[in-house]
Amino acid sequence: MVTIFDVAKKAGVSIKTVSRVLNHATNVRSETRKKVQLAMRELDYHPSFAARELRSGQSRAIGIILSDSSGGFQGRLHMAALQACRNAGCFLTAGLIDENDDNWTDELAAFTSRTRVKRMILVPPFCDSTLLHEQLIAEDIAFTLISPSIMNEGAVSLGVNEEQAGFEITQHLIALGHTKIGHIAGIAGHVATQFRKAGYLRALSQSGLKVRDGWIGDGEFSFRDALTSARKMLADADDRPTAIFAANDEMAAAVCYTANSLGLSVPDDLSVAGFDDVAIATTIWPPLTTVSQPFDVMAEEAVRRLIDTDPDAQHGLNSTLECRLIIRGSTAPPPSAREL
Amino acid sequence: MVTIFDVAKKAGVSIKTVSRVLNHATNVRSETRKKVQLAMRELDYHPSFAARELRSGQSRAIGIILSDSSGGFQGRLHMAALQACRNAGCFLTAGLIDENDDNWTDELAAFTSRTRVKRMILVPPFCDSTLLHEQLIAEDIAFTLISPSIMNEGAVSLGVNEEQAGFEITQHLIALGHTKIGHIAGIAGHVATQFRKAGYLRALSQSGLKVRDGWIGDGEFSFRDALTSARKMLADADDRPTAIFAANDEMAAAVCYTANSLGLSVPDDLSVAGFDDVAIATTIWPPLTTVSQPFDVMAEEAVRRLIDTDPDAQHGLNSTLECRLIIRGSTAPPPSAREL
DNA sequence: TTGAAAGCGGTACCAC
């Protein structure tokens, strides 16, 4: 194994200087730095994570808290983060924490003390726990929030313009000719819920369409709750929406499920739109029209911010990333339009 | 932080003795061992992973290779492994490797050299690469295979009795009254493919049902390929199966998709059964009748075998784990039975 | 701007 000594010898400097280069210290002559960097490359030197962690008392790895195995938002982001970390040359350490577990704070403490991570990526739904933020700040751990409901001044937040996306996907339904459009919302407190719904409302109001209370349901971002909501919304055969925009793909799938069980065909009798573009969007029939989240960009950006050597410059600079409307088979003109 | 010195002092022994206890060395009087263990507990001592890794040159963490983000088999197993490792007090280090990448061997080498893991859990489809096995053996890395197609004498293999499961789920279809039963198989070389199909064939033959070549299709374990296969199998409206057993849930979902697009209702016109019981099984409509894989047990067993202090005793002891038939809405009696 | 030396928390090799 090639060590810092080998590099130092090759570059003709002391190991301390190599260490400085390694840690992006400013007080190294750029000429010296170049020499050292060249030596590193020629020797294919990789610093020992273990040694650095042992000496400094903290890991350079990035931590991520997972709680869900369904392959939805979290799963996608985890893979994207793994990829981003590999590209960035650092490690990702995943911890499994169930937010419904009463002593998850202990779990978290165990995670941070054993892994000694000092930077973390927080994803929904856990990223919205103020308690979590407090605990991390108390432990002096930097974190980046992905699609948070609750911003934190001390942390970077990364997300998409949910309101605009909600607006656009509703617009798509309106453009198809729908005038009776329902919405299944997510968990009440979530900013994502509020923004997606706000976009929906703005699109309706802009086109002069009526907002019907009965056509806005709660789905809690879950398949199960959305089932109940959709069933209620579609119950009245004489007066039901011809299109439903669900605030995530899982709930949209539930709407399709419900429609099918009521003998309604998607998209002929009912158009359904989702949000996120996770695996289920292309695995159900028909494939869902949805909004694609930029998972890769989110992860890369999150990692970049966390390992950036000049964190102050990045501090508090929240980013809004682009997302795309993906039109698939679950949306079509309403029956009335086709009859004409 | 409490170190080995603190423990040594408290127990009244040298640090070397503490180290021996830590490493399950045999040459320690059980009385001394007890004393040390008590001291550890009282001080809430946790050995430093970094220090151990630095000194010994190898990590105690368990590695896992992931390649898929869809939330299927891999995703479930990853979460289960995370849980199992947490329970066992060790870490899981995930690496992302695309087996279709030409230089994945380099990726693997980079992973092992940076993480210094010496034990790994291998999951499908990557666990079936002989090249991978060779590379790991060459690097003196122990591994446990989950549901492998290719056993390896030097490694423990964990899986379910695929043949029996395939038999039972086909039996379920037969018991419902189906006589025209199709099968969508997985990737040709996989043992899972062969066994699930063998179970299907055994069930048919036991009931004296005819095996039709045209009703056995290739689905490569993927949604996309299963679509093509299912479309072909269901093309002839006058002579098509009334039930299809697909070798995994994704393909079963594709069968449902195809059925729907052909105007066939599941399960009224066509019963569909899957395999694995991953997220998609309960998210599509109707929910899939399938075989539930014991992910938690697999992961726990894999971790246990890998960290067992007496690896020789476990060597080569492959385990067959139990799986369960889960009956949901996608299977029902055939149309003919209902007409009577 | 650079270097020498100490030491992070364990394990390995050696004595006893």
Add this chain to the structure above:
DNA sequence: GTGGTACCGCTTTCAA
């Protein structure tokens, strides 16, 4: 069966 001590590869402190 037990203890002393060197040392893994790096960062830190202090001095130059």
